[in-house]
Amino acid sequence: MLVKGIKSRPVYAPLRPRPGDHHLIVANEEGALAIVDLAGAADLGFLARARIIYVPGGSAAAGHDTRLAGLGAAACDVMPANAPAIAALRDALATARMGTQVYTAGTEDFIGQVIQAALDAGMDLGAIGAEHRGSLERRVQCVHCKAITEHVTTQPATCIGCGRSLLVRDHYSRRIGAFQGVSIDAEEPGTRPPSEPVFA
Amino acid sequence: MPAGGPAAAPAGAATAPAPVATPKVQAPKLAVTVTEVIDVTPMIKRFRFEPSDGAALPPFSGGAHVIVEMREGDVLRRNPYSLMSPPSQTSSYTISVRRDDQGRGGSRFLHRDVRPGHRLLISPPVNLFPIDWRARKHLLVAGGIGITPFLAQMDQHARADSAFELHLSVRERAQGAYLDELEARFGGRVHIYCDDRGERIPLDALLADQPLGTHLYVCGPAGMMEWILATARAAGWPDQSLHSERFLAPASGAPYEVTLAVAGKTIRVTEHQSMLDAIEAAGIDAPYMCRGGACGECETAVVACEGTILHNDHFLSADDKASGRKIMPCVSRFEGRSLVLQR
Numbered sequence A: 001m002l003v004k005g006i007k008s009r010p011v012y013a014p015l016r017p018r019p020g021d022h023h024l025i026v027a028n029e030e031g032a033l034a035i036v037d038l039a040g041a042a043d044l045g046f047l048a049r050a051r052i053i054y055v056p057g058g059s060a061a062a063g064h065d066t067r068l069a070g071l072g073a074a075a076c077d078v079m080p081a082n083a084p085a086i087a088a089l090r091d092a093l094a095t096a097r098m099g100t101q102v103y104t105a106g107t108e109d110f111i112g113q114v115i116q117a118a119l120d121a122g123m124d125l126g127a128i129g130a131e132h133r134g135s136l137e138r139r140v141q142c143v144h145c146k147a148i149t150e151h152v153t154t155q156p157a158t159c160i161g162c163g164r165s166l167l168v169r170d171h172y173s174r175r176i177g178a179f180q181g182v183s184i185d186a187e188e189p190g191t192r193p194p195s196e197p198v199f200a
Numbered sequence B: 001m002p003a004g005g006p007a008a009a010p011a012g013a014a015t016a017p018a019p020v021a022t023p024k025v026q027a028p029k030l031a032v033t034v035t036e037v038i039d040v041t042p043m044i045k046r047f048r049f050e051p052s053d054g055a056a057l058p059p060f061s062g063g064a065h066v067i068v069e070m071r072e073g074d075v076l077r078r079n080p081y082s083l084m085s086p087p088s089q090t091s092s093y094t095i096s097v098r099r100d101d102q103g104r105g106g107s108r109f110l111h112r113d114v115r116p117g118h119r120l121l122i123s124p125p126v127n128l129f130p131i132d133w134r135a136r137k138h139l140l141v142a143g144g145i146g147i148t149p150f151l152a153q154m155d156q157h158a159r160a161d162s163a164f165e166l167h168l169s170v171r172e173r174a175q176g177a178y179l180d181e182l183e184a185r186f187g188g189r190v191h192i193y194c195d196d197r198g199e200r201i202p203l204d205a206l207l208a209d210q211p212l213g214t215h216l217y218v219c220g221p222a223g224m225m226e227w228i229l230a231t232a233r234a235a236g237w238p239d240q241s242l243h244s245e246r247f248l249a250p251a252s253g254a255p256y257e258v259t260l261a262v263a264g265k266t267i268r269v270t271e272h273q274s275m276l277d278a279i280e281a282a283g284i285d286a287p288y289m290c291r292g293g294a295c296g297e298c299e300t301a302v303v304a305c306e307g308t309i310l311h312n313d314h315f316l317s318a319d320d321k322a323s324g325r326k327i328m329p330c331v332s333r334f335e336g337r338s339l340v341l342q343r
Helices: A031-040 A064-069 A082-094 A108-120 B011-015 B107-115 B142-162 B179-189 B204-210 B223-234 B275-281 B317-323
Strands: A024-026 A050-056 A074-079 A099-107 A130-131 A136-140 A147-151 A165-173 A178-183 B031-041 B046-049 B062-073 B076-081 B094-096 B119-120 B137-143 B164-170 B190-194 B216-220 B242-245 B254-262 B267-269 B302-309 B333-341
Touching: A024 A031, A024 A082, A031 A050, A031 A064, A031 A099, A050 A064, A050 A082, A064 A074, A074 B179, A082 A108, A099 A108, A099 B254, A108 A130, A108 A136, A108 A147, A108 B076, A108 B107, A108 B142, A136 A165, A136 B204, A147 A178, B046 B107, B076 B094, B076 B107, B076 B142, B076 B275, B094 B107, B094 B142, B137 B142, B137 B223, B142 B164, B142 B216, B164 B179, B216 B223, B223 B242, B254 B275, B267 B275
Parallel strands: A024 A050, A024 A099, A050 A074, A099 A130, A136 A178, B137 B164, B137 B216, B164 B190, B216 B242, B254 B333
Antiparallel strands: A136 A147, A165 A178, B031 B046, B031 B119, B046 B094, B062 B076, B062 B119, B254 B267, B302 B333
């Protein structure tokens, strides 16, 4: 059902330490494991200049928060949910200076919001690293009512705003931090296929 | 195939009896008259060009340069110079030229022989060093005569009310161009450092305290630019935030021969000539924009090479240079038995 080869589909790569005096590391769920790998690849001074913001969750979440706290970062803040973690990141970016690096890992909807916050703050993509770990769930913006539905795991998905049945596309907006959803049965109403869990 | 695209003649045209009528691959040149020559410092002169036909010149954007053609007897030199006049002004352009007594002679010719009334051909403006308007703040760093593209850019910044500051390093106050004018117009946004007073751009502190979204623009001597860009990268500034312009003067070297496969000619490149100069002297209209190894416009495929290409440009990637399949004839040279180019 997905159209392949859409250029805006984000491509992620394993996190690598980059030069700089200030590192903001923002992860959720299984993204913790990518942060452990990042810390292992970094030199000694890296974590002393790093702040970790982490949201536990996911199937393998148990104990990741204590493991991250033990890495030796200058600060490690565990947040109860994605939204306050993004708010904490935005606060930190408001006073950050050039040379700051952002690293993010975890579910695709979460890292999309981290990238969105960093771009909003004026950062260039070259100072932002993103690694996808864990769930493929997506944030989806309905092209009809513009509502954003979080944690979408099925195709088609149901819009939280207008209730339409949406075909979730690979067409992605970095500015909005969401994939595009279009009515799946606009031409022949009532012909929507059954939902399948393709972004689980 | 000839790099001119659809406008270029088929390869066989090179054997036609009138090689002078080569197809044009360049935009039409602008005929200008020098209307003012000002001694800015003992080493720097400013030239004003007005269109010889009285029509307006093309508009440009801050950071753009023109190629000035200088004919001195049989020698034709083409050097790039940044436009320093306000980009909104199309009645004239101004450039500032520092005399380089060690160079190939272009700046010496301008200083010695060009006076008001002199007619010249210049290329239309090309901008390889534009302002990135997505930046939240613009940090301009210049050394010496590297100030010229920033003069045009700062006029745009002032009109756009964008956040910017200039850090300018000069050897000594008396040798620095436009220092008083800059301070008078832009006040506290201009910071000047004089080598002879032991002043140095406080680069580490400057780079450490810029808001997110700041872009860095550098123009000046090669060593200074390398120092600034390397320091910024080491401080975590991403490549997208770094802008620089550096025109290389074509290196001199031992003479050699090059065969041009499309034109069916073998030409000789003399000691002080660039390969591009020699190609043009043979009546072949090759594409170019910067003539300084920066823009990539003159890139030419290598058909065969028995010897070593001396890659002097900073356009080709290290892989491209190592492959030996591409060359930038504006600045690069050759040593060896034979070189055949797709030109």
